[in-house]
Amino acid sequence: MKPGNADGLGDLRDLRDLEEALAQALHADAERITPSDRLAAIQAATTYEIPTRRRGPRLFTLVAAAAAAAVIGSVAAGQWLAPHDRTRPGGTVSLSSPATTGLSQSPTAVAGAALPVYFPVQVTIDGTQVWRLTRTFVSGSADAGASGSRRVLEALQWSASDRAWPYPGAAPLEGTAVAGVDVTPQLITIVLTNGGAQDGTDDYRRLGIQQLVWTAQAAAGLGRVPVTFQLETGAGLLFGRFPASDRYDRPDTADAAAVIAPIWIDQPGTEATVRAGVVHVKGLAAAPEGTLVWSLHRGDGAAPVAQGSTQAEAGAPAQAPYAFDIPAVPGGRYRLEVGYPSPKDGSATGVTQVWFTVS
Amino acid sequence: MTISAVADSPGDLRRMSADAAIASLYAAHWSGLVRLAWLLVRDQGVAEDIVADALIALHRRWDHLADRDLALAYLRRSVVNAARSVLRHRTVERTYVAQHGRAITEATAPSAEHEALDEVGNAGMLAALDRLPRRQREVLVLRYYLDLSEAQIAHALEIAPGSVKAHASRGLTALRAQLGADPDRTTREDR
Numbered sequence: 377m378k379p380g381n382a383d384g385l386g387d388l389r390d391l392r393d394l395e396e397a398l399a400q401a402l403h404a405d406a407e408r409i410t411p412s413d414r415l416a417a418i419q420a421a422t423t424y425e426i427p428t429r430r431r432g433p434r435l436f437t438l439v440a441a442a443a444a445a446a447v448i449g450s451v452a453a454g455q456w457l458a459p460h461d462r463t464r465p466g467g468t469v470s471l472s473s474p475a476t477t478g479l480s481q482s483p484t485a486v487a488g489a490a491l492p493v494y495f496p497v498q499v500t501i502d503g504t505q506v507w508r509l510t511r512t513f514v515s516g517s518a519d520a521g522a523s524g525s526r527r528v529l530e531a532l533q534w535s536a537s538d539r540a541w542p543y544p545g546a547a548p549l550e551g552t553a554v555a556g557v558d559v560t561p562q563l564i565t566i567v568l569t570n571g572g573a574q575d576g577t578d579d580y581r582r583l584g585i586q587q588l589v590w591t592a593q594a595a596a597g598l599g600r601v602p603v604t605f606q607l608e609t610g611a612g613l614l615f616g617r618f619p620a621s622d623r624y625d626r627p628d629t630a631d632a633a634a635v636i637a638p639i640w641i642d643q644p645g646t647e648a649t650v651r652a653g654v655v656h657v658k659g660l661a662a663a664p665e666g667t668l669v670w671s672l673h674r675g676d677g678a679a680p681v682a683q684g685s686t687q688a689e690a691g692a693p694a695q696a697p698y699a700f701d702i703p704a705v706p707g708g709r710y711r712l713e714v715g716y717p718s719p720k721d722g723s724a725t726g727v728t729q730v731w732f733t734v735s
Numbered sequence: 736m737t738i739s740a741v742a743d744s745p746g747d748l749r750r751m752s753a754d755a756a757i758a759s760l761y762a763a764h765w766s767g768l769v770r771l772a773w774l775l776v777r778d779q780g781v782a783e784d785i786v787a788d789a790l791i792a793l794h795r796r797w798d799h800l801a802d803r804d805l806a807l808a809y810l811r812r813s814v815v816n817a818a819r820s821v822l823r824h825r826t827v828e829r830t831y832v833a834q835h836g837r838a839i840t841e842a843t844a845p846s847a848e849h850e851a852l853d854e855v856g857n858a859g860m861l862a863a864l865d866r867l868p869r870r871q872r873e874v875l876v877l878r879y880y881l882d883l884s885e886a887q888i889a890h891a892l893e894i895a896p897g898s899v900k901a902h903a904s905r906g907l908t909a910l911r912a913q914l915g916a917d918p919d920r921t922t923r924e925d926r
Contacts, residue, residue: 394911395879398864401857402880406770409779414787415761418794419754597754656780
């Protein structure tokens with residue numbers, strides 16, 4: 377099928393003009409967008425078998441109520457490679473979410489790569505407040521070709537920042553900064569300015585370690601590479617309790633429920649800005665029978681401006697994808713809450729929330 | 736139907752691990768595939784979702800892929816199929832809106848920026864393209880944006896090469912008819 381040889385179009389010159397004009401129009405239209413970088417998100421999904429909405433069997437199953445003490449442990453020592461990619465802080469991380477910057481009418485692009493970031497959220501499950509990790513994607517200043525260490529450093533900086541801790545009281549990592557990162561295929565080394573807070577329960581402090589482990593492994597995109605720590609103070613303990621030089625890993629899937637929140641909201645991303653109109657929501661949930669309830673609030677408002685229910689593709693213990701649209705959302709700042717109806721009384725429980733702006 | 740190995744596949748995919756292959760395909764084709772999806776669904780966020788899901792699905796099947804040299808062709812097919820699914824969903828949504836009021840229609844109307852962009856160049860051609868039947872539009876986009884051969888288009892759309900030629904011919908005829916009796920004036924004006 378070469379230009380000008382289609383049947384029944386009459387004059388070949390006219391046809392060639394039409395074909396050339398069509399090709400030019402398509403290329404010009406395609407160039408109007410600049411795709412954002414989602415390599416980190418794709419790698420995170422493939423590395424940890426996080427299911428997409430079109431997937432069948434759930435590989436990332438959650439089994440509830442595993443002992444928290446089993447969550448973190450040393451892993452078999454791997455071979456140490458000479459540091460090749462040590463990175464010190466320097467970049468900045470913005471909070472716009474590449475996953476939701478669908479600026480189909482604007483050539484505005486997200487400059488940096490999408491970085492997966494984990495941070496603790498307070499979740500109420502059947503009347504008991506617990507801390508769990510949730511995930512979001514942020515846009516770093518490093519582009520897709522940046523070194524693994526640079527990407528991991530940016531993700532860790534966001535994870536350890538105040539923005540990841542909108543709760544009263546001290547965060548596990550309050551007063552602690554990520555000073556550097558070294559990534560090899562065998563080991564990720566995180567350099568912290570100090571050993572972190574000394575107070576709080578062991579479970580609470582373990583979550584601080586898991587926050588860094590999950591973020592570093594996901595941003596590196598190399599699989600479950602063990603993570604170890606160095607403290608600039610020269611101290612040997614994290615949070616006054618855990619040996620910094622141990623090698624830490626995320627838990628096996630059977631124990632993951634003790635660490636991660638039952639509901640993840642991937643889109644809209646944390647502090648994302650989306651266009652007015654239909655707001656697309658999607659994420660992962662481990663909810664009984666897969667039933668979810670959601671509510672949209674304007675600002676801090678208690679009364680929802682929209683609410684509804686939806687169904688994940690599978691029920692707990694599977695962590696299954698869900699997606700729904702909220703139509704006709706006007707401009708403003710919003711808080712979206714997604715949870716599941718309590719088997720006890722039907723009230724929303726396991727609620728995770730995300731703040732975003734509609735412009 | 737057979738299709739020759741994709742010449743523009745990055746590196747030697749046959750010997751790559753799934754992780755390396757996805758990273759390589761991403762580096763070489765992410766932007767192009769997202770733009771292809773954009774041309775089909777007109778929503779950048781959805782277009783990126785489609786391509787990301789296609790890459791993740793390919794990663795999952797990598798060890799069982801019959802011919803890794805055709806990875807890019809599989810990706811294109813996945814993108815076209817997913818875009819078609821999105822458009823079907825959108826049709827249902829529009830039907831719902833038509834039955835339940837104007838709110839969503841107003842909320843999803845083109846922005847002022849979009850309308851302003853449409854005022855300049857190529858707008859007539861793209862509007863005419865959007866009015867074509869789905870299959871004709873897909874064939875023309877794959878042919879004139881990606882510059883694919885008949886065999887490659889046939890593989891992507893899972894149709895016979897002869898059907899590709901027929902859809903292309905009908906699509907071009909319809910485009911020319913829509914653009915008016917004087918194709919010289921219409922097409923050149925829009926360049």
